[in-house]
Each structure stands twice: as C-alpha cells, then as structure tokens.
Amino acid sequence: GQNIDQPTEMTATEGAIVQINCTYQTSGFNGLFWYQQHAGEAPTFLSYNVLDGLEEKGRFSSFLSRSKGYSYLLLKELQMKDSASYLCAVRRQYGNNRLAFGKGNQVVVIP
C-alpha cells in the first residue's frame, strides 16, 4: 500500500523561505524525489534523497528522515517563477521508476 501526504496550498512573499512537507507510508522505500510542476506543464525534477539528511542544490534543499517517513523541500530567496505545484514521489523498489506521487503542494509567491 501507499500513502503520501502533502499540504495542499501555501502563500509566501518574494524573497522569503518556504518549507514544503511530505510524509509517506509505503510498502518499500528506495528514494524520494521532488518535482516542480507549473500549471498545465510537465513535472520537472528538482532533487532526490535516498539517505537521511540534507541535500542542497542552489536555492533548493531537500531533507529526508527514513525512520519518520518524512521529507521536506526548502525553497530560499523565493522568486515569482517559483509559483508552482511541488510534488513528492516515492520509489518503492530499486531499479524502477514506478513512482508513487503525492497530490502536490501549490505554492503561490506574492510580491
């Protein structure tokens, strides 16, 4: 089975920091992905965590705690173009990309 929870929407100000949480309960775990999706467009890859800890990539960082079934994506120095939906996805088995996605968290950046 699988259950991946994300809050649905948040609003933040340009230049601020926002944290998007994802909790998961899945039968099997082999990595967690974060994707960004602008309205009506394809999801694009942001980050990947398979071990506990923080991965930093420019303005975006992602954290994973496997024991807690929890991840977050941190967006720093928010820009208007960061207004999008952020999807977390769990890969349950090594070697395949049949990902289980959460429903996404809509981030709205305001001036």
Place this chain on the structure above:
Amino acid sequence: DSGVTQTPKHLITATGQRVTLRCSPRSGDLSVYWYQQSLDQGLQFLIHYYNGEERAKGNILERFSAQQFPDLHSELNLSSLELGDSALYFCATSRYRTASGANVLTFGAGSRLTVL
C-alpha cells in the same frame, strides 16, 4: 525541452469514444512510462514498457491499453471513454541520472484529454 514528444497536446472528445495518445522518446531511450494526472487523484502510474515489452502495470483500467513499437515510440489507447477519464496524460523516460547515479523520470509535455 525534455526531448520526449507527445501528441496531440489537446484532445476533446465525447463519452464512449476511443482515442490514441502518442509518445516518442529521445533516441536511445528504451523505457516509456505512462502516467495519468487528474485533479482529484494526482499523478498515477499507469504502465511501463521497456524495449517493446510490458514491464509493469499500475492503476490502469481494462478499457486502456498501451504498446511500444520497434522504433520505441509508444501509444496509449483509451476506449469507451467516460467523463472521469478527463485528465493530463504524461509519458516519461528514465535515461537521466543524478550525480549519485539514480535514474530520474523526464516527462513529456503531456496530452490533455477532455471528455464531454
């Protein structure tokens, strides 16, 4: 540009009809994954093909079928369409790897299906 081409971009049809969505991966991409994204369900894995063979099925209805051809393009066939089939349908490949070596899905732009 992901290099994954999907056609048509938009499609409007009536209930009971049948449609075919097409996906052309980049040259050398052997895997094709199909995902459905509806407003209430989020992104759902449908089916995976590798080098012409079906590898896995997800939440794919019996009214839906897919195949991957020798030139590696794939088609998703949706029949006896219902209002609830209205969604974005994405195909994706997995050639890109992260610095740590993990395969990453790269999505096409999607086909938006509206069933009236």
